[in-house]
Amino acid sequence: MTNGTINTDPRLFNGCEVGGYRNRDGWLPACDWPADSQIQFGQDLSGKFSFFEVFMEHPDPRFHRGEGPTVADAEQNAWARLERWRACDHEWVRRDGGAAGSTDTCGRCTKCRGVQTSMYPPMTTCRVCGVATSDHTDRNDAYLCAVHGHWSVLPRELWREHHWRQQMRDLGRRRISDMQGLEEEVWAAQSIFCEPPADIPRELDLVMARYRSRS
Known part of the structure; x- marks a missing residue:
């Protein structure tokens, strides 16, 4: 059902x-x-x-x-x-041709033109440890691996909105004594769609800022 x-x-x-x-x-x-x-x-x-x-x-x-x-x-x-x-006896090549800065990890078969996901590492690296990754970005659009892109490791001044929301979700699964004095904020974020605090930029604001810088 x-x-x-x-x-x-x-x-x-x-x-x-x-x-x-x-x-x-x-x-x-x-x-x-x-x-x-x-x-x-x-x-x-x-x-x-x-x-x-x-x-x-x-x-x-x-x-x-x-x-x-x-x-x-x-x-x-x-x-x-x-x-x-x-x-098909596939012969794979990178779909993106290996372009610098690409996050495309797909391969394309030169024979049947089929596409397969997760075949190649991205052409971007974590700004902290240098491992090939496109898992996360900070508010300056720098790439970060799963470890260095986690809210508990990344300095708050580099958080994007999703880092703040992940913190709210993670804290909400802990005891009140572990919420670092954020009980009301965690409750609000989990109960209704809650805007992040003033020091956390909205995702749309970051996208528009990137667009303006390129125009």
């Missing part, structure tokens, strides 16, 4: 469950997609075509998509492309 609907195919998610808001008619995939995959489908925002998307595990493509006039057509398109993928 999912949101009051009966899901007869556990691979369907994100409103595509039978009876879900994207699948009122109870449509089911016809092809033999992996049992551990996740499937979603629908109509493009333009209303001009339908799409069918599958999230799978290696060695299949992690993300796979087909398009067509109907969802059934989109699935058949995706399945034909997956069969070409599986029959």
Whole structure:
């Protein structure tokens, strides 16, 4: 049972469950997609075509998509492309060509043109330890690894809004005595959408500042 609907195919998610808001008619995939995959489908925002998307595990493509006039057509398109993928003796190259500063980690096959995720390290490095990463950025857009980008390690003057919200979530899972005197702020952040304090810039402000600096 999912949101009051009966899901007869556990691979369907994100409103595509039978009876879900994207699948009122109870449509089911016809092809033999992996049992551990996740499937979603629908109509493009333009209303001009339908799409069918599958999230799978290696060695299949992690993300796979087909398009067509109907969802059934989109699935058949995706399945034909997956069969070409599986029959190919792949030769991989970086999709981005190895451009300096790229965060693209995907590979593209020079034979079937298939794309696979997480094949290459990003061409960006942590400003603290130098490891290849694109996990986090500080408010100056410097890249940081998962360790040095965590709010508990990063100096507060370099926090972005998501660092503050992560701190609120983490503190909310601890005892009141561990909240560092932030009990009311943690409660507000978890109860309603709460604006961060004045010293933490809003994400939109950072994006606009970056845009103005490049124009």
